Amino acid sequence: MSPIIEIDRLSFRYPGAERDSLRNVCLTIEEGDFVAVIGGNGSGKTTLCKTLNGLVPHYWEGEFAGEVRVDGVDTYDSTVATLSSTVGYVYQDFQNQLVRPRVRDEVEFGPTNFGMADYAERATEAMQMLGISHLADRFVWQLSGGQAHLTALASVLAMRPRIIVVDEPVAEVDPAGAHALYERLTELNQIHGITVIVIEHHAEFIAQYAKSVVLMDDGAPVWHLPAPQAAARAAELASHGIPAPQIVAACEGLELAAAPRTVDEAAAVLRTAGARQRPSWTAEAVAGSAGQATREGQPTTEGEERRPVAVASAVSHGYRSVAGDLMPVLTDVDLTIRAGDRVALVGGNGAGKSTLMRLLCGLQVPRGGSVTLDGIDTKKSSATKLAEHAAYLFQRPEQMFLKDSIRADVRLFPAGRKRADADALVDRVLDRVRLSDFADRDGRTLSGGQQRRATLAIGLAMTPSLLLADEPTASLDVASRDSVISMLDELSGAIAAAVVATHDMHLVAEWATRVIVLGGGGVLADVTPSELFASDALLEGAHVVPPQITALGRALGIDPAPLSVAQWREAVALADASETVEVTA
Amino acid sequence: MSRKTRDVLSVEWVKLELIRTAYATRGGLFAKMDPRMVISWYLILAVVPWLTHDLVTIIALFALTAVSAALARVGPLVLGLFLIGFVTDFGYAFGAAWVFGGDHETALALVEITLKLATVSLASIAAFVSLDPEELSTGLLAWKAPELLAFGVSYGYRMMPILFEEFGTVFTGLRLRSPQGKKGFLGLRALWRWGTWAVQAFYPIFLNTAKSVRTTVESLETRGFTAAQGRDLRIAQLSIGALDVAVVAVTAVAVVGAFELDALFTIA
Amino acid sequence: MSQTTVPEERAGRLRGTAAGIRRDLSGSQKLMIFVLSMALSGVANTVIEVIPEVSIGPVDVSVSYFVFVPLTLVALLNPFWAALGAPVGEVIFVDLLMGDFSGLAEVEGIIQMFLALFIAGSMIRNPRSKIQIALAAVTVVVIDKALSAIVDLSKVWIGVEDAEYVEGLPESILVLEGIGFAVDILITGVLFGVIPAIWLIPALHGRIEPLLGMRPRVPGEPIQGSAPRTGLFVGVALALGIASFFFAFLEAWDVAIGVFEPDFIDTYGSGFLWVGIGAAAIAFLVGVALVKLSRNTSTED
Structure with missing residues (x-):
């Protein structure tokens, strides 16, 4: 050559x-x-x-x-x-x-x-x-x-x-x-x-x-x-700023010096090395672990019905196509988002993720059925009034930067609605997303991750019950993506519920408590992330690929499959090492 | 008051209408023709109304273009804007002339000028609404228009729905996040607010568009747009067929007929 | 590991000069300004087209165009290319598409708007000076509207037989044009010209230029790649002016025909057609001259 x-x-x-x-x-x-x-x-x-x-x-x-x-x-x-x-x-x-x-x-x-x-x-x-x-x-x-x-x-x-x-x-x-x-x-x-x-x-x-x-x-x-x-x-x-692939991190976690290139390679290496599930890794243990289901910030206990934040009943909606026909997107959808929910909407292109979010926040009203947001029928109120209850973050951050500085953008809503503590709120929110140092810059001059965090700040300053975000981690590098995910994680106290439309399965695995799979004009499944990644049929229907670590867990027959590298470490051990763990535990 | 999804007179509707118009997806007579012949057809009808002062001929010419517009399947948005424009223009001009002591002759004179302008406009609507932007720009190239203009035509058509949607998104953001208030006398305060938002929306639009234009022009550079050796290749794609000749011939005959009609009436 | 510390000095041979910014713009930067101006003016005009028009009595109290949009571009970037892009964008985005296309008259519209914007843009020496911006905004509307009023008036003369003998017609048209002119200056020039431009131009100054890979304009300094102040340019500008007036002039000529030989108007049909073609030819030649000019300036580099 x-x-x-x-x-x-x-x-x-x-x-x-x-x-x-x-x-x-x-x-x-x-x-x-x-x-x-x-x-x-x-x-x-x-x-x-x-x-x-x-x-x-x-x-x-x-x-x-x-x-x-x-x-x-x-x-x-x-x-x-x-x-x-x-x-x-x-x-x-x-x-x-x-x-x-x-x-x-x-x-x-x-x-x-x-x-x-x-x-x-x-x-x-x-x-x-x-x-x-x-x-x-x-x-x-x-x-x-x-x-x-x-x-x-x-x-x-x-x-x-x-x-x-x-x-x-x-x-x-x-x-x-x-x-x-x-x-x-x-x-x-x-x-x-x-x-x-x-x-x-x-x-x-x-x-x-x-x-x-x-x-x-x-x-x-x-x-x-x-x-x-x-x-x-x-x-x-x-x-x-290039973290190792999850499968490499998985090998590292077991102190194996291997750099597998695909999930299959990794599975082969780990099988040979004798990796297997720890006996302590059970479905109950998962529920209690750093990962999923119940989280500290959650205001209510399990048995009690949590407050519904947004309710869609028998919602149907569609758009006019260029040819003039009505293209149905959602048909007869029933859905309740409750306080404490962290919902990930997944599904292929055109499955209606963005449509559903626009309906939930009252930006649009359904052609059939009704949406109730914080107890208000969206048809009976205006989009501007509903903005006090739900904040919708567009996919492209630059469409949300309307002013010449981040601070002005964040301040726009609370100051406009005459909130007495607007300035204090803006400072608090900017601090929370760690952008205080950049507050006077135009949002467009920030890096991709900072831009996403700035849009989160704009949404938070609206003090909504429901936060909706369209692809909040798209086109981010791994480090920025992780920072946005952890930011979303920290925000659970400030808002009652959050809904995110995404293709990013890392976000689903590490953040969501509930996954709604859209397809064929309706809800295909309403499950937990673990359930989504355990079902090939669902994965196919949603057009998604599980994170490497989850795919690896499944390939090795670990049940429930780990959703993050941290869970992997808890779930898997090499054949000999696991016994020592047993003893110490 | 209850909100509902509207299929007409909404931003989404306007966008769709623009796309339908821009890309000639309605089909229609002129969409199948060679762009050069469509432009020639238009030029005939744009010039002839100015060659006569006879009302009968003018009405005949107007009828001719109206039929053409129907054959071209012009959309409701465009046609509506056109009609409203002409009817109100005529109404105001007549009202003013009446104030200054005009009579039925003034009205006739105004009908004449309005019909002439309407004929020319309708001809342009029928012709340009049906043309695929690519064909139009190729047609322009064939007639030695500057490459920049020909490119501008096809780029403009491609970007317009996208830019209009971007404006809609930014405007929605402003509307939701900006201070609200009362409607005021005759809704003037609300009108003022909407005006301010429309202006403010341009700050982000300027910067966002500048960013995307940079990529576009860079890509144009790498793809030889400035090398501009493709004029002949694109022109070679055009061909004048039987339909083209037929349409122009029928139009020519009809125009001559309209002028003959004038003679007929004068004799009678 | 092959990690090396970056040496202080550049090791490679310097190509070309170590100069900063050239006085002239490159061909692609001109293209960029033109395309940007075209797109933004197109959007602005589409938005206006959608805004419902308000009328008070016989006078249309509507916005003709958002002057501040092209004005911002001519104030911050090269006025020549920005001024050229704006009317072309309007024609392509709105007039062609919305069926507002008036054929030959569009050429006249482009010339008027180009001249108005270019003159206004050249007036602004300091993009942060409110007075200069305000003056420039009004100038755009005055030049453009004055030129088009003349053309409008002559259209009535050509379109109506013996227009001046029709009772009340000349006065009414004159008064309407006059009121329209005043309203346009107020609404289009001030409300949607001066006021937004005073805010938008300083807000974008220093922010939009880096996005296009250009250096922001320093107050007082002539703009980067400003139109060449050569005989050629002055000649083209003059030709444009004459061509624009020619459209009005040729229509006045027809009035003469109409007055003296009303019975033979058909005989003069072919002659009249020739006038129209002549006008188109002039406009075309101006277009060619413009393109030549642009090619020359871009090959100079």
Whole structure:
């Protein structure tokens, strides 16, 4: 194999910046490699990838020192247009990359612009390679997140590039879609010999798919190693904000020095090592453990009926389609959210998660049936009045940043409703989500995790009975995601009940007490997280993949399967070790 | 008062109407035609009303465009806005002329000018509402319009429902979270509040749009938009068929007929 | 472990210059401003289209457009490209789509709005000065509305046979136009121009530019990549002005035809058509000149 990318002592500084974003980068990537570029926020990952197709320095100008050679061409002496036929780039916010109305137009766009007469064949071929030929005549705004991402990928594939760069491929795609996407990238890499470079936070994907890993820190690569060796440096990765995959953590918890890449591998390793369920790990024990069901903050005891916060009775709702027909989304749904509930709504795209949440908070009223929020029929009140009872957090945080600072955004509601203690409340809430230091910044300038916490603060300052959040952990790296989950965890005292629509099974496993699976226009199941992950039929119906640790637990026949690494440690022991535990217990 | 889900006159409805209009999903006569011929058709009807002062001819031309609009299956939102606009314009102009001592002749003169403007507008509605934005922009390219304009057309159509929805979301946020108050005299206070929200909504919209436009333009750059060698390829996708010729021919005959009608009446 | 400490000095050879920001904008930055202006003005106009119109008597008390939206862009970014994007966005998003498209008259509308916005944007030297912003907002409406009032008046002349002999018609149209003009300045220029712009422009100054990869404008300093003050540019601006007036002028010409030879109007039909084509040709040439200009400036870098 020959090197396709050679970077020699590259430094780059954005105009007006205090310091270099890239500093003396030396890196060689072989043709046919599958590289994961990892590193914390601001480590220069994205800037590095943008040097490959010449966006740096031809589009983003600044001080550029050193050399970048792509397929032998010095990028400084070339142009973005020329380099783009060698390097394809798929953005993290790929929705904005799509500029044409229909999928086929979109895929043909690049080849047409370059005057390639065979643009139609190229487009057809690219769509076939990614298995999206059936979408060719769809409008791009009709596509799901995963389909839109594949379309963006197809549109760069149509240029027949030798290198494809994908910035955070799984950020906006559900877990099943994320695996499918990586499978496609692997095909492109193995069958078509395309060099793939991904910017990725999730260790589980890196371990499973990448051939080599580049760790970036402070504008330069720390190392570039084959994937297995990289995976073995779990502690170092963790210090750079990439916690080890749960299956690796599971082995570590048993003091096994192994870096399995998939759940099956891990199960094989652990079986050989003699891992088995501790006798102390029973369903009752789980109920009492750090994980699930009853929590300290809960105001009432088990037997007593807890106060209903929101009640949906015989709710039916639907939307008008572009063609004018009424598309039913929910049919005859009965549901009661009670004080103390932490509900996760799961289900495939279009199952009605967002619709149900909008109905519960009174933003919309159902076409049939009724919704009662804090004892008020939502049809009899206005959305503005109901905002005092339920806060709904949109999926995209920037849509909630209406003012020029976080403080002003959080203050907007309590001050507007003339609450006497508004300022004290704002300070308290900001402190609670640990954003006091950033209170005067515009929400858009914060990192992804901080943005989510800021939206939580906005919701909390509304002092609602019911908090609803749409995908609160989407497109976050692992560390930010964990901080948002623990934040949600701490908030249980401040609000009576919370409902979250999510694809993130870590959030379901570690936070929820109740999972409502939506599908086929109604509630498929109303269960606990453990019950969800124990049933293949439910998992399939909800289009979700359990967290690795839960899948591993099931593979080893541990019942109930652990929902977090902490539970795993309580539940599993190696054959000999378990006896010593028994003795000490 | 009880709230219910409305299917018309809501933000969602407007968005759907925009999408239906923009993407010509209603089908209709002109949607099947070559964009260049549709534009030519429009140009004929945009110019001829100004060549006559005869009311009969003008009415005939108006009838012709009205039939075309029906064949083009123009949607209710667009048609409603059009009708309201013309009826009120005419009413006010006539009212004012009456105040200054106008009579039935003034009214006739106003009917004439209103009908002329209405004919031109209706022709443009029928033509441009039916055109797929992609075809329209290809048609513009074929006529040597600047690439930037042709791109603007198709990008604008793609983004508009998305941006409108974003505005709706931000506006809803403002409405729910901002201070509430009384309606005031004639609802003026409420009107003022709504006005302020509409303006305030632009602060986040500006910043959010700027962020997404950056990605868009970067991606345009990587996909050769600025290299702009694709003009001929796109133009080659167009072809003028029998339907195109037939529609333009029928229109031409009808226009000539309308002018002949004038002669007929003058003789009689 | 191959961890190395980053050396203090850059090791690689510096390419190009170590300069900060260029005086000129790159082609893609211009495209970015144009697309942004187009999108935002389009949204603003869609919103206005949806707002119900309030009328007091014969006068339409409605908002013609949100002046503050394009004004913010011309004040903070390059006025030339922002001013060009705004009317194009309006035509594409609203006029084409909502069936408001008036064909050739749209060209005239684009030219008017472009001139109004460009002049207003060039007036703002300090994006934090309230007086400059207020003046600029009113200027946009005055220039645009004055030009379109002239065109409106001439449309009546061309559209109605012997318009000046019809009892009460000229006066009524004049008065309506006059009241409309005053109301427009008040509502569109002040209520939805000056007042929001005074708040929005300083609020966005320094926040929106970094998102586009540009340096915020420093008060007093000419804007980055401002329109070239060359003979070519002045020529194009002049041509635009003339072309816009030409639309009004050519319609006045028809009045002459109508007055002196009312019976032969059909004979002059072909001649009249030619006038229309001539106007379109001028507009087209101006368009070509604009594109040429943009290509020239982008290839200069």
